[in-house]
Amino acid sequence: xxxxxxxxxxxxxxxxxxxxxxxxxxxxxxxxxxxxxxxxxxxxxxxxxxxxxxxxxxxxxxxxxxxxxxxxxxxxxxxxxxxxxxxxxxxxxxxxxxxxxxxxxxxxxxxxxxxxxxxxxxxxxxxxxxxxxxxxxxxxxxxxxxxxxxxxxxxxxxxxxxxxxxxxxxxxxxxxxxxxxxxxxxxxxxxxxxxxxxxxxxxxxxxxxxxxxxxxxxxxxxxxxxxxxxxxxxxxxxxxxxxxxxxxxxxxxxxxxxxxxxxxxxxxxxxxxxxxxxxxxxxxxxxxxxxxxxxxxxxxxxxxxxxxxxxxxxxxxxxxxxxxxxxxxxxxxxxxxxxxxxxx
Numbered sequence: 001x002x003x004x005x006x007x008x009x010x011x012x013x014x015x016x017x018x019x020x021x022x023x024x025x026x027x028x029x030x031x032x033x034x035x036x037x038x039x040x041x042x043x044x045x046x047x048x049x050x051x052x053x054x055x056x057x058x059x060x061x062x063x064x065x066x067x068x069x070x071x072x073x074x075x076x077x078x079x080x081x082x083x084x085x086x087x088x089x090x091x092x093x094x095x096x097x098x099x100x101x102x103x104x105x106x107x108x109x110x111x112x113x114x115x116x117x118x119x120x121x122x123x124x125x126x127x128x129x130x131x132x133x134x135x136x137x138x139x140x141x142x143x144x145x146x147x148x149x150x151x152x153x154x155x156x157x158x159x160x161x162x163x164x165x166x167x168x169x170x171x172x173x174x175x176x177x178x179x180x181x182x183x184x185x186x187x188x189x190x191x192x193x194x195x196x197x198x199x200x201x202x203x204x205x206x207x208x209x210x211x212x213x214x215x216x217x218x219x220x221x222x223x224x225x226x227x228x229x230x231x232x233x234x235x236x237x238x239x240x241x242x243x244x245x246x247x248x249x250x251x252x253x254x255x256x257x258x259x260x261x262x263x264x265x266x267x268x269x270x271x272x273x274x275x276x277x278x279x280x281x282x283x284x285x286x287x288x289x290x291x292x293x294x295x296x297x298x299x300x301x302x303x304x305x306x307x308x309x310x311x312x313x314x315x316x317x318x319x320x321x322x323x324x325x326x327x328x329x330x331x332x333x334x335x336x337x338x339x340x341x342x343x344x
Contacts, residue, residue, distance in 0.1 A: 003036075007023075007024040012058070014117065017235075017310060018057070018059065020063075027070060029072060033145055039066070047175070049067075049068040051121055052119055054122075070091050070092040070121055075088075092119050098120055099114050107186040110184065112130055112131040112216060115224045125167060125169045131198065131223075139160070139184060142183075143181040190210075228301055241323075244334075246274060248270050248271065250333070280303065285297050290322070294310035
């Protein structure tokens with residue numbers, strides 16, 4: 001095994017911050033996962049598996065164990081009939097490449113998740129979603145190594161504990177499962193309406209009448225490109241805070257102070273999801289460049305925190321706290337961080 005030692009983790013997070021990993025290894029198949037886990041177990045070390053690091057933040061102290069970088073590739077197609085198709089994808093496959101390939105095959109189900117950075121294996125962890133689609137809608141099964149039982153298991157979508165931007169893999173079973181592949185259930189044909197508001201606006205503004213998977217993917221790419229920074233160019237981990245879900249009573253209080261201005265989406269008869277970006281802007285953090293920490297909010301999307309010249313994760317967390325405190329003071333809402341701060 002090619003285990004490297006004392007490796008900087010700044011290059012393994014698109015935020016570009018973090019200390020060193022005591023040990024780090026890249027794995028390309030299930031057997032290498034087993035070998036790496038066995039080695040870490042013999043050494044008595046904690047283990048974390050990552051993909052491209054697009055949704056994680058490392059502590060300045062680094063990680064005092066083994067970091068496994070998932071490089072397991074694979075794209076296998078099973079056509080059940082003229083409509084239903086199953087894709088089994090290696091967990092290390094870049095997610096957007098999977099979306100692009102499925103769209104080129106005329107499949108619908110994940111095209112609204114275009115241009116989301118990261119690997120396929122990371123998508124179920126926080127139930128990745130965007131523009132009206134989320135991975136829970138198309139996931140069939142997950143293959144993973146279960147560290148508790150010491151064997152590979154197949155987990156059906158019904159056992160994943162999915163909720164808004166969350167799953168059992170992020171909460172009660174964090175780091176229990178090491179995901180090696182996903183099987184997705186897609187279908188041939190065009191995506192079905194209704195479409196997300198921004199997508200529908202794009203279609204109308206560009207006179208697009210044929211709503212194909214390719215058209216939806218192109219729309220999402222155009223929308224995301226216009227307002228979000230490329231993590232390969234600008235250090236960021238995408239949306240830093242989840243959109244808060246509040247009671248209809250809390251929503252009513254906010255609209256009384258800001259009538260007709262509050263972006264929101266109904267969750268059920270008693271709950272409303274608010275725009276975290278709008279709350280951040282209203283709290284005074286639109287296009288803010290904080291010299292004290294070297295952090296900033298992206299000019300076109302306040303939900304994205306970017307590392308302009310921060311020297312440590314402590315700087316990032318200090319800037320985060322400033323935003324959380326400002327939103328709490330103005331709206332009595334506590335924003336929740338989306339990317340994982342990796343701890344032992």
